[in-house]
Structure formats: structure tokens, C-alpha cells
Amino acid sequence: DGGITQSPKYLFRKEGQNVTLSCEQNLNHDAMYWYRQDPGQGLRLIYYSQIVNDFQKGDIAEGYSVSREKKESFPLTVTSAQKNPTAFYLCASTMGQGSYNEQFFGPGTRLTVL
Amino acid sequence: AQSVTQPDIHITVSEGASLELRCNYSYGATPYLFWYVQSPGQGLQLLLKYFSGDTLVQGIKGFEAEFKRSQSSFNLRKPSVHWSDAAEYFCAVASGGSYIPTFGRGTSLIVHP
Numbered sequence: 001d002g003g004i005t006q007s008p009k010y011l012f013r014k015e016g017q018n019v020t021l022s023c024e025q026n027l028n029h030d031a032m033y034w035y036r037q038d039p040g041q042g043l044r045l046i047y048y049s050q051i052v053n054d055f056q057k058g059d060i061a062e063g064y065s066v067s068r069e070k071k072e073s074f075p076l077t078v079t080s081a082q083k084n085p086t087a088f089y090l091c092a093s094t095m096g097q098g099s100y101n102e103q104f105f106g107p108g109t110r111l112t113v114l
Numbered sequence: 115a116q117s118v119t120q121p122d123i124h125i126t127v128s129e130g131a132s133l134e135l136r137c138n139y140s141y142g143a144t145p146y147l148f149w150y151v152q153s154p155g156q157g158l159q160l161l162l163k164y165f166s167g168d169t170l171v172q173g174i175k176g177f178e179a180e181f182k183r184s185q186s187s188f189n190l191r192k193p194s195v196h197w198s199d200a201a202e203y204f205c206a207v208a209s210g211g212s213y214i215p216t217f218g219r220g221t222s223l224i225v226h227p
């Protein structure tokens with residue numbers, strides 16, 4: 001079955017550590033996205049990528065980095081510069097860039113800073 | 115810039131009762147509108163979407179939504195709620211200029227037996 005996988009499901013980070021969240025899709029979608037979800041704040045866009053080897057900052061990119069070396073993979077690194085990283089992180093993809101394209105979401109990764 | 119407002123943070127209904135979740139958007143031209151549902155600890159799943167044509171849109175799981183341009187609204191409805199409908203519901207809007215949707219803050223649906 002086609003879909004998006006995110007790993008790990010739960011992640012714990014110590015202060016000052018960088019951690020990388022994995023996102024893989026086998027839908028052959030061109031565009032991929034990372035969102036952060038906090039209670040009562042909906043989804044906020046961190047980074048997105050329309051094509052391999054290219055990505056753009058979203059609304060809250062500070063303290064995060066991404067790469068897009070393969071079409072199916074879009075890992076997110078939460079760096080030590082992110083002051084409040086505890087949140088639920090969602091990866092999504094769309095077939096193309098049109099506004100009519102629905103987003104397909106992964107199951108999410110819950111990151112907790114100890 | 116496009117924006118979405120979901121005025122209700124929480125909605126509580128009894129099982130079998132009807133449901134309406136409100137969504138208002140701000141965008142000058144005809145927007146692309148979506149409703150997603152999120153079960154606890156899970157990703158989002160598309161319920162339905164509106165681009166053009168018939169303003170009453172049918173979705174999965176018995177949901178429907180009506181686009182009202184005069185009210186800038188896209189409210190989600192279900193005639194009879196089941197306990198399994200308890201979840202977080204998100205309205206989203208995208209425009210021709212920005213294909214990345216803007217999400218509302220979500221409405222949490224609680225279903226009483």
C-alpha cells in the first residue's frame with residue numbers, strides 16, 4: 001500500500017542535542033512538507049520541498065533544517081537552536097503543486113525534550 | 115493573505131445527534147477548501163474538498179460541507195454522529211497564488227454516549 005511513514009513514533013531529546021526525524025513516501029509525490037502541531041495552534045509549516053534538491057522555509061523554520069536528496073525522502077533535523085522543540089511533527093506530501101491537491105499525512109512523530 | 119477561522123475550540127454532542135462544525139475563510143477569489151480529520155496521536159485524513167461547482171460537497175464517513183460565498187464559510191455537517199467520530203477536525207484553505215494550504219486551529223469533537 002502507498003503511503004507516508006514517519007519514524008520514530010516517539011523521540012526524546014536532551015538539551016543541546018540535534019535529532020533527525022525521518023519521513024518517507026512511496027506515493028511518487030513531488031512535493032513534501034513538514035508541519036509542527038502544538039495544542040490549540042493547528043498546523044504550522046516548517047519547511048517544504050517541491051522538487052529534489054530544493055526546499056523553502058515555511059513560517060517557523062528557525063532552529064530546523066531539512067534535505068531532499070531523494071524524491072521519496074524528506075528528513076527534518078531539529079537543532080539545538082530550536083528553543084522549544086517539544087511538539088508533534090507531521091510530514092505530508094502532495095502529487096503536484098496545484099492548490100487543488102490534497103495533502104497526504106504521515107502518522108507523526110512526538111518529540112519531547114528532557 | 116489567506117486565513118481560516120474555526121470559532122469553536124471544542125464541540126460536545128450526544129451520539130446520534132446532528133453536527134455542524136464552523137469554518138470561515140478570508141480570501142478574495144474562490145478558494146480551494148478542505149476538511150481534514152485527525153484521530154488522537156495520528157496524522158490527518160481528508161474528509162472532503164471543494165474547488166468549484168456544486169456548493170454542497172459529499173465526503174467520506176457520511177460528512178458533507180456547504181460552501182457559502184456570501185458568508186465566506188465552509189461548514190462541515192453530519193446528520194447523525196457516531197462515537198467513532200470523536201476527533202480533531204481541521205478546515206484548510208488554499209488559493210491559486212499559494213498552493214500550500216493554511217490550516218485553522220482545529221475543533222475538538224467530543225461525543226457523549
